[in-house]
Amino acid sequence: MTLIVFPAIDLKNGQVVRLAEGDMDRATVYGDDPARQAMLFADAGAGHLHVVDLDGAFAGRAVNAQAVASIVETFPGHVQVGGGIRTMAAVEGWFDRGVARIVIGTAALTDPQLVRDAAAAFPGGVVVGVDARDGFVATQGWADVSDVPVLDMARRFEDAGVAALLFTDVGRDGMLKGCNVQATVDLARATDIPVIASGGVAGIADIRMLSLFAKDGIEGVITGRALYDGRLDLAAALAVAAAG
Template identity: 45%
Template sequence: MILFPAIDLKEGQCVRLIEGRMDSATVYSHDPGSTARAWQEQGAEFIHVVDLDGAFAGQPRNRRSIAQIVQSVTVPVQVGGGIRDLATIEDLLGLGVNRVILGSAAILRPKLVAEAVEKYGQRILVGIDAKDGLVAIQGWGETVEKTALELALEVKEWGITTIVFTDIRRDGKLIGPNLAATGELAKASGLQVIASGGVSSLDDIRALKELEDSGVVGAIMGKALYSGAVRLPEALAIARGEG
């Protein structure tokens, strides 16, 4: 199982939100590149980046910081947030981003997802964010009448093999991931699922590790790392089956 330290970008700074609310931002670093490098030095094998401003604006807003992150590490970087057209995908991949995550586009521009997968294959992921079981889009500002599983099965038809699943109610709260929903989504969809939202302890990592056979292949960690509740090297040992 891969653990992804998260770098959430707001106005060029590394921040954390609660339930995706921009007014809840806590700034952790003014230098996203050095933050990414620090996670790599602690053993991270992959970095997860979200352009928060982009998610709300519908187009990327932190390109310079994303480029800085990519240039600061040798491990792969995946990026999501406000990516709504092929030109933006091409630009990010051209910067050296390894994988691009499409979120609201899966609802608003499904043809883009299919096109991107056809062109870039497994370098394209879909992020499915759910609030009370329904898919949330536009920076989590609105929900649509579609469940996470319904959307997962749709994107699977378009060629997507891996999704990032976030339970918004748990994001940034350190109350543990929604293990039941995450495991059920992986089993029912047959997709590889990266869990996101609420990871708060080493026990949470152990519990997610037990879902690996169901298709849970990774977990994104944010506030637990930044607050010091979890040390990345210890979490990585568990993810590798050593703890």
Template identity: 45%
Template sequence: MEIWPAIDLIAGRCVRLQQGDYERETVFSDNPAAMARSFQDLGAKYLHLVDLDGAKAGKPCNTEVIREIVSAVDMQCEVGGGVRDEAAIETLLDVGLTRVVLGTAALKQADWFRQMCEKYPNKLALGIDAKDGWVATEGWLEVSQTNAVEMAKQFANVPLAAIIYTDIATDGMLQGPNVAAMAEMQQAVDVPVVASGGVTTVDDVTALSEAGLAAAIIGRALYEDTITLPAALAAAQ
């Protein structure tokens, strides 16, 4: 199982939110590129970036910082947050990202998202953020009437790079991931599912790996030392 350390960006700084709430923000670093290098030095091969300003604004806002991060490391990097049109996809891929994550646009413009996946095969990941199994959009500010697994199945025949599945209830809370929901999603689709939200301990990593998940994103737990990156990487093996 792959381990993707997370760097969430607001105003060019590395932050973490609790349950996606912009009022519950903790700043961990003013130098995200240095943070990325530290993850690489500890053995990480993958890096998950979130443009939180972009998620709110509906367009990428931290592109230059993302460019600095990608240039600073030799890792596979992905980014999500505010990617709602082809211009944003092109801009971010040109920065050197391995793949770009789309959520709100995929839900609200499914046919367009399919076209983009065909045009950029295995470069786009479907970001599904769910609360109690229902898809949330607009930077988690809205909860839709769309079931998360059913949404994923809509794109069964599309050349997706992955599905990034985030459980909002557990995100940033350091209380463990929703393993059952993650496993249900992985079993429902043929593409790699990346588990996001609540990964806190080595046991959490082991549980997700044993449940068959392709990858796990770890954020706050790394910053607050409830798990170390080497320990997470070892457990993932």
């Protein structure tokens, strides 16, 4: 099993940005052409992209749909999209636009039946976002923290047919502190669902470490700020992941 490296494109007001710890007021703008950014990642060898409609995560509906559509039209590989997907109509809307997978986060906690219905309608196309702050599930664009432990949330969907769990340590996201490998591996070992690591990737060492645990159920890793800041070379990361 080869670790998938997902370069991240986070969208705010149609621009490519990265947030620090999920704070919309702490956004760094990296470009105003999302499709061009997608092609830069493709040129470096990426076959997968992780795209987040940040405005949508807070609004509870698609806000950057046009920017996502431009990415899907341009990028030759698989595009995974999250942010504000809280109804079946929203799920269908993204698949109609050609995305490969959608990520349901807040609604997975508030409306678990949506996850089950979406997973049944689009086999292999639904990822559950499990965003953690101090071990508990964060929702509403990470603005709120629930009283639901991460593992409890994950186990609710073991029989739902979801493709993967996207586990983000909110406190590390965009901070270059290093990925929370131990918590990610613990989650992967405790559930039957593959896990995608996210939050805090600082460099090639994180990719190398996570690749060692692909056999334990770590499907992939999402990286953003480290790529944009030049701390991580995407082609090198892909090579390390492929080597296992």
